[in-house]
Amino acid sequence: MQELLLHCRPGFEAEAAAEIQTLAAERGINGYVITRDGAAVVRFVCPETGDAERLMRRLDFRQLIFARQWALGSWLDVPAEDRISPIISACAAGPIASQLWLETADTNDGKALAALTKKLERPLHTALTKTRFVRPKNTEAPRLHVFFESGQRLFVGWSWADNAAAWPMGIPRLKFPREAPSRSTLKLEEAWHHFIPRDEWDSRLAPGMTAVDLGAAPGGWTWQLVNRHMKVTAVDNGPMARSLMDSGQVEHVQTDGYLFKPARPVQWMVCDIVDKPARSSALLARWLTRGWCREAIINFKLPMKQRYREVMQCLEHVEDALDAANIRAHIACKQLYTDREEVTCHVQILHAGSYKVQ
Known part of the structure; x- marks a missing residue:
């Protein structure tokens, strides 16, 4: 696992990239950024084995201004006819998780994948609990993130509850109170x-x-x-x-x-x-x-x-x-x-x- 995947607001990729590069350098960890305008995600790749994990443990997520959520992991190409088996295999490279989060970018392309992630969520969760890679009772364990860049390109990663956002993709589920005079x-x-x-x-x-x-x-x-x-x-x-x-x-x-x-x-x-x-x-x-x-x-x-x-x-x-x-x-x-x-x-x-x- 040589990479951190960070979610951000679309259009703020450059700010999220500059921030993670600055904070990594302050901690003596080398890496480079991969992103594009409007992607709503930033990849921070560490060439040295173990550096990405060290950065995640040394850096308090609350210090990140522009990142909504992050995960430590790696990329995976999966066939359309069987996406679950490769994900199960990839989980062997990481820790046992307490829960599964399926995520996409906060973009129109990401939202177009909602039907696919909804369809996969239950069978994937069942498979992961059967193989014991996800153990819901182990509440101290990290969360497993499966991020869909497309239907066949995934990022499988992990985050720890005490050092990450509390919601998938860092997006809170808040309900607008009808009595309030404005959405602000x-x-x-x-x-x-x-x-x-x-x-x-x-x-x-x-x-x-x-x-x-x-x-x-x-x-x-x-x-x-x-x-x-x-x-x-x-x-x-x-x-x-x-x-x-x-x-x-x-x-x-x-x-x-x-x-x-x-x-x-x-x-x-x-x-x-x-x-x-x-x-x-x-x-x-x-x-x-x-x-x-x-x-x-x-x-x-x-x-x-x-x-x-x-x-x-x-x-x-x-x-x-x-x-x-x-x-x-x-x-x-x-x-x-x-x-x-x-x-x-x-x-x-x-x-x-x-x-x-x-």
Whole structure:
């Protein structure tokens, strides 16, 4: 197994490729990238035996911004008349798995393979459990990924639950709540799923907490905060959904989100304002270093070119501001499935240093 296969958003292959190459080089592992525009997958091939596995174990998947999912494995050509037998044989080269995931690229070509993967899923799972290559009761074992590039070209690989996305292809199955005023509500929900461990939701997204939503109208993100029974200040010159205002949990402040200053510190600041990423990162740094919030989620809208470099510059700006203020924090960033030409950044203050609320 000399290769990592990484899923990404179509059109962001170059960013995913640059990122994995940079992180591999930092860990002293050589490799090269194979991809093409619009493929929605990136191959990272390591010439030295064992290097791909070493990279996967040394690299925290959560550090990857542009990769939705990854797997360690190799490619396989299969005949149309019998795809299952070669897959069974290929599984002998890898570890025992706890579950089977059949995947395709998140493209029109990939979606065209859905009928085939659906047809194969049950007989393949049956064959793998009979041969003991998949053991559902062994929950600590890795997941087995069978990725279909075409009907006869497959990638057979593995990922470990504690160092990979929780969903096949890295795509969460979130249901749009009909009560929410816009589909953007799913962005914040997905961000919580990605950045906050599920067993910490009750303490970090607790009823009665205070939050500020910058650029709130019509209230997609505010709805998520209200649904967690928080008290929300919604900042936007535009109108908010009447249902949210009727909840009694929302105060609407009609002003520019960049000019707003909270009367007192809040637990959460969230922001989905469309602006230059440098301006958004400066806004985030200001809220954190002035002690206005303890946690924040904000979207950085990306330019058409040099998007990876732009993201890294934004994160460096926030890190430098926190360091200068002697604030210790956890910073994470991800291009979520619900993100388009943007990435989502999350910051949690761990130790506030000696700053004073300004």
